[in-house]
Amino acid sequence: MSGTNSPEAVKKLLENMQSDLRALSLECKKKFPPVKEAAESGIIKVKTIAARNTEILAALKENSSEVVQPFLMGCGTKEPKITQLCLAAIQRLMSHEVVSETAAGNIINMLWQLMENSLEELKLLQTVLVLLTTNTVVHDEALSKAIVLCFRLHFTKDNITNNTAAATVRQVVTVVFERMVAEDERHRDVVEQPVLVQGNSNRRSVSTLKPCAKDAYMLFQDLCQLVNADAPYWLVGMTEMTRTFGLELLESVLNDFPQVFLQHQEFSFLLKERVCPLVIKLFSPNIKFRQGSSTSSSPAPVEKPYFPICMRLLRVVSVLIKQFYSLLVTECEIFLSLLVKFLDGDKPQWLRAVAVESIHRLCVQPQLLRSFCQSYDMKQHSTKVFRDIVNALGSFIQSLFLVPPTGNPATTNQAGNNNSGGPVSAPANSGMLGIGGGVTLLPAFEYRGTWIPILTVTVQGSAKATYLEMLDKVEPPTIPEGYAMSVAFHCLLDLVRGITSMIEGELGEVETECQTTTTEAVSSPAQSSEQQELQSTSDQMDKAIVSRAVWEEMVNACWCGLLAALSLLLDASTDEAATENILKAELTMAALCGRLGLVTSRDAFITAICKGSLPPHYALTVLNTTTAATLSNKSYSIQGQSVMMISPSSESHQQVVAVGQPLAVQPQGTVMLTSKNIQCMRTLLNLAHCHGAVLGTSWQLVLATLQHLVWILGLKPSSGGALKPGRAVEGPSTVLTTAVMTDLPVISNILSRLFESSQYLDDVSLHHLINALCSLSLEAMDMAYGNNKEPSLFAVAKLLETGLVNMHRIEILWRPLTGHLLEVCQHPNSRMREWGAEALTSLIKAGLTFNHDPPLSQNQRLQLLLLNPLKEMSSVNHPDIRLKQLECVLQILQSQGDSLGPGWPLVLGVMGAIRNDQGESLIRTAFQCLQLVVTDFLPTMPCTCLQIVVDVAGSFGLHNQELNISLTSIGLLWNISDYFFQRGETIEKELNNEEAAQQKQAEEKGVVLNRPFHPAPPFDCLWLCLYAKLGELCVDPRPAVRKSAGQTLFSTIGAHGTLLQPSTWHTVIWKVLFHLLDRVRESSTTADKEKIESGGGNILIHHSRDTAEKQWAETWVLTLAGVARIFNTRRYLLQPLGDFSRAWDVLLDHIQSAALSKNNEVSLAALKSFQEILQIVTPVRDSDKPETPPAVNVPVPVLLGSISGPGLNRPFVRTDSIGERLGRYSSSEPPVVTDELEDLNLWWAAWNTWYRVGSESTKPPITFDKLTFIPSQPFLTALIQIFPALYQHIKTGFNMDDLQKLGVILHSAVSVPISSDASPFILPSYTEAVLTSLQEAVLTALDVLQKAICIGPENMQIMYPAIFDQLLAFVEFSCKPPQYGQLETKHIANAKYNQIQLFAPAEWVALNYVPFAERSLEVVVDLYQKTACHKAVVNEKVLQNIIKTLRVPLSLKYSCPSESTWKLAVSSLLKVLSIGLPVARQHASSGKFDSMWPELANTFEDFLFTKSIPPDNLSIQEFQRNESIDVEVVQLISTEILPYANFIPKEFVGQIMTMLNKGSIHSQSSSFTEAEIDIRLREEFSKMCFETLLQFSFSNKVTTPQEGYISRMALSVLLKRSQDVLHRYIEDERLSGKCPLPRQQVTEIIFVLKAVSTLIDSLKKTQPENVDGNIWAQVIALYPTLVECITCSSSEVCSALKEALVPFKDFMQPPASKVQNGES
Secondary structure, three states, X not given: OHHHHOHHHHHHHHHHXXXXXXXXXXXXXXXXXXXXXXXXXXXXXXXXXXXHOOOHHHHHHHOHHHHHHHHHHXXXXXXXXXXXXXXXXXXXXXXXXXXXHHHHHHHHHHHHHHHHOOOOHHHHHHHHHHHHHHOOOOOHHHHHHHHHHHHHHHOOOOHHHHHHHHHHHHHHHHHHHHHHHHHHHHOOOOOOOOOOOOOOOOOOOOOOOOHHHHHHHHHHHHHHHHHOOOOOOOOOOOOOOOHHHHHHHHHHHHHHOHHXXXXXXXXXXXXXXXXXXXXXXXXXXXXXXXXXXXXXXXXXXXOXXXXXXXXXXXXXXXXXXXXXXXXXXXXXXXXXXXXXXXXXXXXXXXXXXXHHHHHHHHHOOHHHHHHHHHHHHOOXXXXXXXXXXXXXXXXXXXXXXXXXXXXXXXXXXXXXXXXXXXXXXXXXXXXXXOOOOOOOOXXXXXEOOEEEEOOOOOOOOOOOOOHHHOOOOOOOOOOOOOHHHHHHHHHHHHHHHHHHHHHHHHHHHHHHXXXXXXXHHHHOOOHHHHHHHHHHHXXXXXXXXXXXXXXXXXXXXXXXXXXXXXXXXXXXXXXXXHHHHHHHHXXXXXXXXXXXXXXXXXXXXXXXXXXXXXXXXXXXXXXXXXXXXXXXXXXXEEOOEEEOOOOOOOOOOOOEEEEEOOOOOOOOOOEEEEHHHHHHHHHHHHHHHHHHHHHHHHHXXXXXXXXXXXXXXXXXXXXXXXXXXXXXXXXXXXEEOHHHXXXXXXXXXXXXXXXXXXXXXXXXXXXXXXXXXXXXXXXXXXXXXOOOOOXXXXXXXXXXXXXXXXXXXXXXXXXXXXHHHHXXXXXXXXXXXXXXXXXXXXXXXXXXXXXXXXOHHHOHHHHHHHHHHHHHHHHOOOHHHHHHHXXXXXXXXXXXXXXXXXXXXXXXXXXXXXXXXXXXXXXXHHHHHHHHHHHHHHHHOOHHHHHHHHHHXXXXXXXXXXXXXXXXXXXXXXXXXXXXXXXXXXXHHHHHHHHHHHHHHHHHHOOOOOOOOOOOOHHHHHHHHHHHHXXXXXXXXXXHHHHHHHHHHHHHHHHHXXXXXXXXXXXXXXXXXXXXXXXXXXXXXXXXXXXXXXXXXXXXXXXXXXEHHHHHHHHHHHHHHHHXXXXXXXXXXXOOOOOXXXXXXXHHHHHHHHHOOOXXXXXXXXXXXXXXXXXXXXXXXXXXXXXXXXXXXXXXXOOOOOOOOHHHOOOOOOOOOHHHHHHHOOOOOOOOOOOHHHHHHHXXXXXXXXXXXXXXXXXXXXXXXXXXXXXXXXXXHXXXXXXXXXXXXXXXXXXXXXXXXXXXXXXXXXHOOEEOOOHHHHOOOXXXXXXXXXXXXXXXXHHHHHHHHHHOOHHHHHHHHHHHHHHHHHHHOOOOOOOOOOOOOEXXXXXXXXXXXXXXOOOEEOOOOHHHHHHHHHHHHXXXXXXXXXXXXXXOOHHHHHHHHXXXXXXXXXXXXXXXXXXXXXXXXXXXXXXXXXXXXXXXHHOOOOOHHHHHHHHHHHXXXXXXXXXXXXXXXXXHHHHHHHHHHHHHHHHHHHHHHHXXXXXXXXXXXXXXXXXXXXXXXXXXXXXXXXXXXXHHHHHHHHHHHHHHHOOOOOOOHHXXXXXXXXXXXXXXXXXXXXXXXXXXXXXXXXXXXXXXHHHHHHHHHHHHHHHHHHHHXXXXXXXXXXXXXXXXXXXXXXXXXXXXXXXXXXXXXXXXXXXXXXXXXXXXXXXXXXXX
């Protein structure tokens, strides 16, 4: 009001007042003088007030009655001009607030009069309005009078006045209430005790109210009275009133001043007692009315609903509910129930429309709805109002579809199918697919033929009503088709939007509050404050619990109805925007239910969206399972109202955008997807994407649906699990329109994003998602069983995607995820399992490369967890899966190999799990991995895994798919061993630490530490595992593998064995080497002898390897040699181990069994090994051979048994210098000196083995056939060659028995024949007389023996005879080759005469023994020369044996197999006799040689007068040479025997004489040709005999007369015989005449003549005293006979005769002595 208080304004007011008064005075001058006077006095009054008072306005107000009086009088004139002037002046005064209460009363009275006179009605209204609005002076009666005045003016005949009055009334009513509000404001600080109003006993008990409040109260009470058609209490003077106006006023007061009613009990009382009953009463016609029911049935006529009142009542109700719900809980329940009833189908259309509008007003107020829910639905015996509202809306919408609307005929027609023009006829064909020509469709719902357009009724979220605002209409308006549906539709949408946004907002608040309070509570330090905090927290928790109960109730109350309605609308919607809204509503509801944990309702909404996404009647089990069953096609009974769930109709009003195959076991035909399906799908994706966290178990529904859609659309998984459009594999290919084609990448993208967003889900939700995917996948697996059709890979692909994006917390989902994928990997459908494996391996690789926190290197548990499924895959038998697994391993190795750490056992386990039967490519890939490991990763893996590497490499060696792999793996084992060797110290250290840790654990748990080869230290165990693996490979069925493994094993032990602890060698020997030997021996002895044809088509097998047996033989050879070599080189390590002798025996046993095996290769090799271990003269360490055995020079007491000293934990000595080696014998450990005795035992064991081998192998078999095994020459040679070395060690104890045994073996060995096909290689060509190596070996053996005896002690010399026997036996072979059992052999004895046929039929060829026998003979002679005088040699008649033996070849002479034999025999005999005879003479008396003499005589006899005939081709020179040999023999007799006749038995001498006699007159052989005769007669020999005879016959030294007699007799016999021959010849010659005599006779005579000449020569040479006189006489007596022969014709005889006669010249002068001795 500052404007009117300023001095200028006051000045202006005074001026105006004065001018008004002047004007009035002027107007009334003529007619109304009193008025003029009053006006003039008024001017003076004003001037006076202005002059006297400083507060002019206040003074004016005090005197206002007087100031106003002139103007009132002016109005009283009823002159329009004056009245107008006065009213304007009064208004001016009022506007300056200078009117007092009295003046105001006067003014009102004056106005009332004007009104009654119907004067200046508009001006009146204006004045009243100014009066009441400018100040508050008008009260009580005056006020009521002013208000009545306005009402009265409202009911005049003038329209303008009526309307102005109505507006004024409204304004005045507002002013009244505004005054009250202002009054309350003024008294706000004064707190009053509200006085309880006792019922309505006194309507006017308003004494407690202040003035303005009282006015307002009275006014409101009277308005109620008026509407109820009762008399007013306060507004006295009302003449008429309309209900519509009254209701409007009531509504505006309630709407504008709710606080008045809420703050003052009196007003609240009015509301309860007046307004509500009034409303209910006025509603009754609407409730009772039933459209179309005949009025006659009811007794009283029913009042028809009246639109204006009904509509206004609904407005009032809306306000009441909105503003005073808390006061009028019960009343509102009735109102709301009424509202619901108004939606019934039998109510008029307009009523339903306004009811829907009213409900819409409620639906946009979620807090209000919440209150309904709290007040009714949550109370026990109350109407479920909120539920009813929602259900009513649902029923309403259904009824619009099911019942054609009645009431408005035009509407009915339009809904029907009359196409009578108008814009509505367009949709008549909308049942068709709207693809055709340019028809633009109106947005509409269509369901089973009912078509309802969608109108734009209001902006979302505001309830802007159309019909509730038609206050000017009296008749019910025509409701356009679709209006009610559109409003109802908006109701639903707003309801959903409101509830969800409200609840979600509150939820958010509660959650944040709870979080902050709990964190505060936790972090607050002091105890007291903590308690407070906890207190507040618990309050908030209680509040939250209460709130949650309300939210849940709200949702539970409304979801059924909402879902029913929304589903129906979704099905009916033909407009994309509408569909979108419906879907959005369903989505928000689903999300809300999810957040509140209301599973059933959540699933129901989701199911609805899912069903919408799929073609109608699509058979999808998930949607028809139990949860869904509660929703589909089942009516809910809600408080007696039936809400029918309508299942989607089959006819579609949508454009078909895709045709595809249903995902089913037996897909029948195709299914079509419409654009609405795609829209639903996108909603579904949206739901899953944004609200995944609350989906829980409904993931099942969502994902199942998506899977089917993806299938129908033909999306296929690509790398990483994303789905990309792909061609459907079978059936009619998916048909997609371009519309959907552009959508597909988007959909696939959203799908991927959906699973990417799973990284933001909490753990529980994530598990729900995984579980859902797994069960989906299980279904897909079931479906794919038993057929190889394309399976649905959706679930697998998405599991992969989910896993990949959740790597940061992979632990929580790894087990279910991989567990399921492993099941998929085992699926029979190849495509399915391929993807399972793809997913699994991708996840593992991703998991290992992911940057975890903490990193994997510090989180070993996680690493093992990640690798575990890789191992699990090994249990799958499908090769394609295993290939994937191995490829994965390879990639892991390539990318992560350095950091696998504890994961190594798993990775290696995967390689090792590949079995033999799993195909080449698998094995090859696995092997590739292993190679990579061995070449690159051994240093990076924990040493504990090295053993696994060894095992795995070994297992590859045993795979028999691919030989190369086996061989390469053996190579890898070699590389591994090298690595062990190089990194020995580090590995040992690490293993020892690990061992200690495990030991500790084991002790804590109280269990025994269990690992292979346990007592050995861990590093040694590693070696032992390696050796054991190689050992297994050494008995592989494939020869190449065995060979390679064997070589590797022995090389490794050889190269790296020094690293082992001495105690470990025990295990190596027994568990590795001997075990291996046993297995090899067993396999070799049982191996198949069948011939193997070519190995694999084009590979030829050498004949020496063409049976399994031969191949095993090679292995046996290799193994035995290897073991022997180790025994040889490592003996210094092995001997200190306690059981060396037992090991030695076992080894010898193996050598023996190998040597006796019926395989030349094996047996020979066994002997080589035998040789090797016997060459151990001193234990030579490694490579260096110290000149002196280390440290043994120190005299140390002999220690029996093994030594356990502290030094056994030897340091790693990696040097080979002697000094270092000596260092090993540190002072703490005295060197081990092996017991000599024990050593001897070893050698004797070896001898026994040798003996057994020898005797077994050379013993002739009993029967012979083609397959009889006869040992080969190299074998026998080797066998015999072993003896000398062996003998060196056992000579001290070698006795006669042993010699006997040896002899047997030597003899048998030499007797063994050779096979005819081997003979060319062994036999010398017949011209060379050389020994075979076997024979040489035999002789060497004997040589060694005899040399040993020679230098040995006396007691050994008794062995000489045995050696002679042995050698002599060999000598006999020259003439009589030995027999080998019953074997028939072909001899090559007469090689000279018949060329040997090498390949003759005989299987076996005996050797040419001649050179051997001859060499033996030389040895005998040699030996005899050395030993002739030995006692044993003398005692054992060695000389006799020699002679006896030589007698054979000598007697055979020319019949000997070889000419050299008898010649050698002769020379040998001569040599032996030259030494032996003196010895024999020496021992003559002992009689030890008695039996020798006859033997010798016979020998001479047999040789000199042999029965064998010289060969025909013998040349003259040869013959002469042979004769000279005979002569030598005779010479021997003459020099060595006859001179010592006294010491020689007489019989012997007699025999010799006879023999010489015989020789001297040897008759010719009858077979000589004439040409040769003179040669063949052995003249020299005869001469020699003669000479010897004569020499000894005439010797003076004849001791006994008997001897002399023998000589003389011999001579006389000789001479007599000559005489006879000559006589006979002469006679025959004479008789024969010219005929020549027979050849023999001529020869004979020639011989005799030669003998005579020889005799005479001999006689001359002899001492004259030795020759008997008779002899001479006999000789001379021959002369005449000789002379007679001169006549013979034969020239030969003549020349012989000449020779015979010439010597007689000496008898021409007989010497003197002859006379003297003539008779004596």
